[in-house]
Amino acid sequence: MDAFVSLIHGFGVLADPMNIVYMCVGVVLGVLIGVLPGLGGANGVAILLPLTFSMSPTAAIIMLSSIYWGALFGGAITSVLFNIPGEPWSVATTFDGHPMAQQGKADEALTAAFTSSFIGALLAVVVITFLAPVVAGFALRFGPAEFFAVQLLTFCSFVGMGRESPFKVLAAMTLGFALAAVGLDSVTGQLRMTFGTVELMRGFDFLIAVIGLFGIGEILLTMEEGLSFRGKSTTITLRSVMNTWIRLPRFWITYLRSAAVGCWLGITPGGATPASFMSYGLARRFSKNPGDFGKGEIEGVVAPETAAHAAGTSALLPMLTLGIPGSPTAAVMLGGLLIWGLQPGPMLFIEQKDFVWGLIASMYLSNVVGFLIVLTTVPLWASILRIPFSIIAPVIIVLCCIGAYTVHNAFLDVVIMLFFGIIGYAFKKLHYPLAPLVLALVLGDMAESSFRQSMLISQGDMSIFWSNWLVGSICGLAMIMLFWPLITLLLDKMRGGGGRLSPGGA
Amino acid sequence: MKLAKSLAVAALTTALTSLAAVAPSWAEWKPSKTVEFIIPAGTGGGADQMARMIQGVIQKHQLMDQSMVVINKSGGAGAEGFMDVKESDGNEHKIIITLSNLFTTPLATGVPFSWEDLTPVSMLALDNFILWVNSESPYQTATDYIEAVKSGADSQFKMAGTGSKQEDQIVTVAIEQVAGKKLTYVPFKGGGDVAKQLVGGHIDSTVNNPIEAVSFWQAGNVRPLCVFAASRIEAQGTAKWQDIPTCKEAGVEIEYQMLRGIFMSPGVSQEVVDYYVDLFQKVRETQEWKDFMAKGAFTQTFLSGDDYKKWVADAAVVHKDLMTKAGFLAAN
Amino acid sequence: MFMEREQNLVPEKLAGEGEEAASANEAGLTVTMKTMELVVAGLLMLVAAIVMYDSVRVGAGWAFDGPQAGYFPFFIGLILFGASAATFAINLFSRTADLSSFVTKPALLLVAKVLAPTAVYLIVMYYVGIYIASALYICFFMMWLGKYSIRKAAPVGIAIPLILFWLFEIAFLIPLPKGPLEAALGF
Known part of the structure; x- marks a missing residue:
């Protein structure tokens, strides 16, 4: 096979020991960047980009992409331990990862998260290796209407959860949408809800809201119950890792489904964050016990982590083949390619074989390296929970403030973050669900602009959303997902069994 | 000096x-x-x-x-x-x-x-800004394209660009003024997205900066019609920038950099x-x-x-x- | 001392803690759940009204080529208003409204003990930069809430901002808010 020969050639490029050193340095830096909230992969890569100018392009991209893999791994750590997503795509990991940590199973949650990330990445790299030309063409078929359909599907597979009042679900969700609308309207260039202030023009950033709602909110709740994290100090041994691994193979369907969702959204490009939400929603939809999600179900860690890492990895494919970044981090790397004198796009695979296959080979290797590095540090991370609350809490708050500040280099964002913390605390106490709010905040902007772009193209004709098989089937799938609880109920009725209905198909 | x-x-x-x-x-x-x-x-x-x-x-x-x-x-x-x-x-x-x-x-x-x-x-x-069309479209020169816009209906032709009320839309408006017909302007977030929409055939034309579309050009997916500058691009590279006429040469009186x-x-x-x-x-x-x-x-x-x-x-x-x-x- | 308090290891408190919590916390009643429900729903209705108002300003109609800038926000505001009004009405008229305490006095005090210093921390940060403010904040938090001696608190409080300073300002070249001291040192 052609791809095989090229891949082996790629591993030959890697044989230079310096490249391996860069890889390890990159992964460690990436984990660090992933752990610090706010300092995202895109930021990290952008900051280190100028340092790589004196390297060869291959060494440089290996180091930068390793940073990216490290950040993908590292994002899960603070999500599980402190309910603070280090990266946007780790938000869905907090839903079950943090409850697991509270039950004293931080080691299990972290092992599951890292392993899932690794498997997601591996499956995505295999797709890149063998299907690159085919999938690149597939990505081109995605216009605004198709994007809107995907966002609709993400939403429909996620909503309808929990036992909260449907009015509160609706209120939380629409509040998220409303916050997402603040700032410059990307289609008309009008300012919305800024009331003449320059500060509001940048809108409410997803990460700032999430750090506040989840991180600060969690600290306030913890405080209310007395000063301690509810994490039980566990002794982590190789055995707990092995025990987790034994449990994982039974989720093979979740792995495959999540990796497929991740690859799809990474390539089109929809991004790792929607991928993680969609995958979490689907895992719950198809689970035998959806009620356990959100309470520390290990599958709820597996699904988003697999999808996020698969999406993050496959996001590099459209960058290389089309010159379109699949994620903000890929956008920065794209800039790097140009600066090193490489022109991303359809010609890259033909003109720069060494570079492309060296990079693909490095994806295999650096994910293995990254996986080993993070896995060996599981005990270290889990032991952080043993530090007394009155020491770790102020440090976490300081890190949250830094995280909020670095998103836009704005002091006001830190204040907004604290404010979101209070909202998060009040909402949790009054049983307003936070997940729909966060999802609406991350998707709202994207969904609205793709909808309106579609409307511009079709001149206001709604039929664009079922004008071809691709957009039609995604929209259809979205409707099936939305009414899934009803469908299962009907199916159960037809079988004559007693149906379980999870309420609130909002 | x-x-x-x-x-x-x-x-x-x-x-x-x-x-x-x-x-x-x-x-x-x-x-x-x-x-x-x-x-x-x-x-x-x-x-x-x-x-x-x-x-x-x-x-x-x-x-x-x-x-x-x-x-x-x-x-x-x-x-x-x-x-x-x-x-x-x-x-x-x-x-x-x-x-x-x-x-x-x-x-x-x-x-x-x-x-x-x-x-x-x-x-x-x-x-620089260049007028691009999909290479499968029939337009070989800027004049071809502008004539098509002129003879078409208002808003029939779709132009994608980066951002709203910014440089890409300004160039679009300048084209509208020359052609005397409205174009439908669809704003996207980044230049790469815009180029991809053109290659995917979702829209008719773009005014991408050279670097955003050069790779698609070399791969034969898009065709440059003219550059909105006073003189041809002098840049030396693998791409043949000098071959692209200025819009003025092509009879479209627009200049924008x-x-x-x-x-x-x-x-x-x-x-x-x-x-x-x-x-x-x-x-x-x-x-x-x-x-x-x-x-x-x-x-x-x-x-x-x-x-x-x-x-x-x-x-x-x-x-x-x-x-x-x-x-x-x-x-x- | 606080550290030794026995913890509730069950994370289940997302829902259905109502009555149980009420009986346990009768001691220091602050505001009832009902009042808080009304306040929050009322605030959301206010937000919704602002959203709708501003959406009408930018145009909330459907132009020939699709929705205007305010079209979606307007309906989102409308739904938010409706949903919050429903929550408001349910709590106002329902006889089964939750009259238990939203938060007990001791618990509120604990929450305030984190919130107040954090608010002060942000104000201090505005004037003297994040590093000095963080050092003070960590020391204060450890000494006040953790009852550590200054000999234990000071090293932590000084070391962490120093590590952060090295990490952000020197290693990653990310400028964080700085104050007069850093300026005097040439940063």
Whole structure:
């Protein structure tokens, strides 16, 4: 096979020991960047980009992409331990990862998260290796209407959860949408809800809201119950890792489904964050016990982590083949390619074989390296929970403030973050669900602009959303997902069994 | 030449001040702490790439004793970045790279700033705009395309571009004025997205910058019709930029280029400005910069001092005119 | 001392803690759940009204080529208003409204003990930068809430900002808010 020969050639490029050193340095830096909230992969890569100018392009991209893999791994750590997503795509990991940590199973949650990330990445790299030309063409078929359909599907597979009042679900969700609308309207260039202030023009950033709602909110709740994290100090041994691994193979369907969702959204490009939400929603939809999600179900860690890492990895494919970044981090790397004198796009695979296959080979290797590095540090991370609350809490708050500040280099964002913390605390106490709010905040902007772009193209004709098989089937799938609880109920009725209905198909 | 002059002036003032021995620190101004390099746009865009490249070049060749940090302030179509520089009166360690939003943002959003609130440092280059169509479309020349627009219905042809009421839409409006028909303008987030929409056949044309579409051109997916510049692109590279006619040659009387230039905080002394002019002159002499210019098919013009000011003032008038005609001015 | 308090290891408190919590916390009643429900729903209705108002300003209609800038926000505001009004009405008229305490006095005090210093921390940060403010904040938090001696608190409080300073300002070249002290040192 052609791809095989090229891949082996790629591993030959890697044989230079310096490249391996860069890889390890990159992964460690990436984990660090992933752990610090706010300092995202895109930021990290952008900051280190100028340092790589004196390297060869291959060494440089290996180091930068390793940073990216490290950040993908590292994002899960603070999500599980402190309910603070280090990266946007780790938000869905907090839903079950943090409850697991509270039950004293931080080691299990972290092992599951890292392993899932690794498997997601591996499956995505295999797709890149063998299907690159085919999938690149597939990505081109995605216009605004198709994007809107995907966002609709993400939403429909996620909503309808929990036992909260449907009015509160609706209120939380629409509040998220409303916050997402603040700032410059990307289609008309009008300012919305800024009331003449320059500060509001940048809108409410997803990460700032999430750090506040989840991180600060969690600290306030913890405080209310007395000063301690509810994490039980566990002794982590190789055995707990092995025990987790034994449990994982039974989720093979979740792995495959999540990796497929991740690859799809990474390539089109929809991004790792929607991928993680969609995958979490689907895992719950198809689970035998959806009620356990959100309470520390290990599958709820597996699904988003697999999808996020698969999406993050496959996001590099459209960058290389089309010159379109699949994620903000890929956008920065794209800039790097140009600066090193490489022109991303359809010609890259033909003109720069060494570079492309060296990079693909490095994806295999650096994910293995990254996986080993993070896995060996599981005990270290889990032991952080043993530090007394009155020491770790102020440090976490300081890190949250830094995280909020670095998103836009704005002091006001830190204040907004604290404010979101209070909202998060009040909402949790009054049983307003936070997940729909966060999802609406991350998707709202994207969904609205793709909808309106579609409307511009079709001149206001709604039929664009079922004008071809691709957009039609995604929209259809979205409707099936939305009414899934009803469908299962009907199916159960037809079988004559007693149906379980999870309420609130909002 | 202008540079030589300003350098001479700088040398003279230096000599004078050291003679007078007023403030030795003035003698040869140098940054005394980290210099902040503001980008009024998001990470990954054209301005971001250029700024980070400059940062890398300065670092690699040690052109500055202090380090330089790059900060993105993209809120409100860049308004946030410009306001930050405007408000940091007399800050000698803050510079900003501009794109057309220096002119368009205050007009379109009503945010109170203008280029006159900032201190002009120097022009780095001019970014070109090219009219692209999908290579499967029947249009071989700009005239073909404009004729098709003329004979078609209003809003029948779809143009994709980056952002709303910014450079791409301004060029689109200019085309509308020439053709006498409306185009449907669909805004996207980034130049790469725009190029992809054209290749995927979701829209009819784009006015992508060269670097955003060059790879698709070489792969035979898109076709350049004309470049909106006064003369053909001189850049040397694998792509045959010289073969693309100017729009004027093709009978479409439109000229538009985007400023990539440097400004800094108001209220700084001439010594400080001279230091940065000199710094960017050094950057331009590096091989990395030359390669970058060739790859992106930029028009290389270096202006500073009064020439630069005049160029910016003229450009501001042109933008105001275009934006007014297009009805893009903020309501209040 | 606080550290030794026995913890509730069950994370289940997302829902259905109502009555149980009420009986346990009768001691220090502050505001009832009902009042808080009304306040929050009322605030959301206010937000919704602002959203709708501003959406009408930018145009909330459907132009020939699709929705205007305010079209979606307007309906989102409308739904938010409706949903919050429903929550408001349910709590106002329902006889089964939750009259238990939203938060007990001791618990509120604990929450305030984190919130108040954090708010002060932000104000201090604005004037003297994040590093000095963080040092003070960590020391204060450890000494006041953790009852550590200054000999234990000071090293932590000084070390962490120093590590952060090295990490952000020197290694990653990310400028964070700084104050007069850093400026005096040439940063």
